[in-house]
Amino acid sequence: MNTDNYEALKTIIKIYLPEDVSVDDITPNSHLINELNINSANLVDVVLDVEDHFDITIEDDEIEKMDTVASALEIIGQKVN
Amino acid sequence: MKKRVVVTGLGVCAPNGVGIPAFTKSIKEGISGIQFRQELADLNFGCQIAGQPQIPEDLLSSYFTPLQLRDLEATGIVYGMIAGVDAWKDAGLTVTDKETVDYDSGIIFGTSLLGAEKFRKAIYLTDEGKVKRLGSTTVIQTMASGISAYLGGYLGCGNQVTTNSSACTTGTESILMGYERIANGQAIRMLVGGCNDSGPYIWGGFDAMRVLNKKHNDQPELGSRPMQSDAGGFVPGSGAGALVLESLESAIAREATIYAEILGGAVNSGGQRQAGSMTAPNSVAVQRCIKDALQYANVHPDSIDTINGHLTATGMCPTEVKNWSEALGRAGKDFPYINSLKSMTGHCLAAAGSIESVATVLELSEGMVFGNVNCDDIHEDILTIVDQERIPNKTIHTEIKVAAKASFGFGDVNCCILLKKYDI
Secondary structure (H helix, E strand, C coil): CCCCHHHHHHHHHCCHHHHHHHCCCCCCCCCCCCCCHHHCCHHHHHHHHHHHCCCCCCCCHHHCCCCCCHHHHHHHHHHHH | CCCCCEEEEEEEEEEEEHHHHHHHHHHHHCCCCCEEHHHHHHHCCCCCCEEEECCCCHHHHCCCCHHHHCCCHHHHHHHHHHHHHHHHHHHHCCCCCCCEEEECCCEEEEECCHHHHHHHHHHHHHHHCCCCHHHHHHHCCCHHHHHHHHHHHHCEEECCCCCCCCEEHHHHHHHHHHHHHHCCCCCEEEEEEECCCCCCCHHHHHCCCCEECCCCCHHHHHHHCCCCCCHHHHHHCCCCEEEEEEEEEEHCCCCCCCCCCEEEEEEECCCCCCCCCCCCCCCCHHHHHHHHHHHHHHHHHHHHHHHECCCCCCCCCHHHHHHCCCCCCCEEEECEEEEHHHHHHCHHHHHHHHHHHHHHHHHHHHHCCCCCCCCCCCCCCCCCCCHHHCCCCCEEEEEEEEEEEEEECCCCCEEEEECCCCCC
């Protein structure tokens, strides 16, 4: 796992966390909606932020696979390399 | 048996005052919120002055989460949230916890066009083929009911949560709608009011219709001139006003401060028939609306102490005063006091009726009639109906028992409500 990408993703996700979830609760295995309680409507905003930060484009079918922190990192990793 | 309905909370985000203390001071002292707007001049507007609430940046974090603030561009939502949340807190009410829904409390918060700036950006992105870039907040900031949705989520209200829209009648109509819901026993508390966005995309259409004042760009505070002989157009405004309405029994049970009682009112349309049109009121319907409001509220015309008029300064003010006079059967020195808040705020459009109703409630609770500003040359057609002393140009401190408030809007729609100083 690319540590730089992981830290960058955590920073992106942070603002979308509800009040009762801390950034320290994020682990590579965290499910974005079920465990981190990110509002599903906000997932599209997370994707936009990821695209802006890493200067990549994420396709619709890839968004569907981005359900955990790890799967998001995997897609980011493929695109950045 | 209808339930009695009282006002237990007030909030305002007006061009001449954000928050009740600042607003109260402004209306008492005749402080104008009209300013020159460079952006309007840069865009070749005829009218380059407007009323826009001045919001300190650090104020917003009390009303919005950091995520909500990040791309918040709907000024109407900003104003409506400040006024609405303030009113709720002023009423001594609390925000529910995450697991609790307050099914006894609802929201009717009106607007005209919401999130114009946000919609503009969305249109550009869409036309560039970048629809994905719209993100998740374009819809909630541009749907008319965005304001009631933001408020509902903040407060946890579970009764009716909706947005009404009837042009410049909106703000007053929301009060009547909330009143009826409580009077009929369908809700215990209703947060009511209206908000309106600021900015060139909101005001431009009025500039194009040539209904705005273009003559005071270098003297903004003199620009809004309701009832004056030289009134030649209104000054566009924006903002929000909010009231917490509550059943009297609930207000007493929780020992809430009671600002005033709402006696009810009437709403109608002139049908765009007779002399009425899309943009001009049918005077027959206006008078009928006022009379219907009196009848519903069981108020004798002679007991009205003051009128907070619609009085925009487009040149229709003499007609409005005539309508009041004929509907009430009162004239000369016997006419109630009459004033127009728009002389200080401009015409705040969908928010106008709510901001002006907040001012009316303050008149009742504080025992005053606020003075009109820019009021030294009253139109001769008005002076043939009303004695000049009934149109104060300085605030008068006197007990006010019954006040009438009316708003009229495009589409030939009218609303009149009656408010009373609370006594047991």
